Amino acid sequence: MLFAVRMTVNLPPDMDTDVRAATLAAEQEYAQRLQRSGEWLHLWRCAGQYANLSIFDVTDNDRLNDILWGLPLFPHMDITVTPLARHPSDIRVTKIAS
Template sequence: MLFHVRMNVNLPPSMPQEEAAQLKKTEKELAQRLQSEGKWRHLWRIAGQYANVSIFDVESVDELHALLTSLPLFPYMQIEVMPLCRHPSSIRNNDR
């Protein structure tokens, strides 16, 4: 199942820089591992914002939920999820 996910990150201004840097480092490592595994298919930064748009390819909504809630920055995110399905006018034979 494909999902379009927008993540807006809002770290508290009072968070110590060292703590924020460690959270970001751990987040990056997990995001890159999930991309290597094919679960996090695309990741784009939204210019001028601490936000991204991503495409996830997972087996279920439950798997997506577990994956998103496992992100180190999850407690500081506002997340919007949109399930995707093939458009009848698409010229592509598959979702790869």
């Protein structure tokens, strides 16, 4: 199942610098591991914002939920999830002969 996920990060301004650095390092390792596994297909920065737009390809809603809750930055994020479906005008969609 494909999902578009927008994540906006809101780190507390008074967050301890060592905790911040450790959390960001853990987030990077976690995201890269999921990209290597093929579940986190795309990861784009939203220009001018501390936010990203990502595409996930996971088995079901529960798996996406587990991934998102596992993000080290999860407690500091606003997340919007959009399930995706193929568009019939996409030139990559295989057309079935009638």
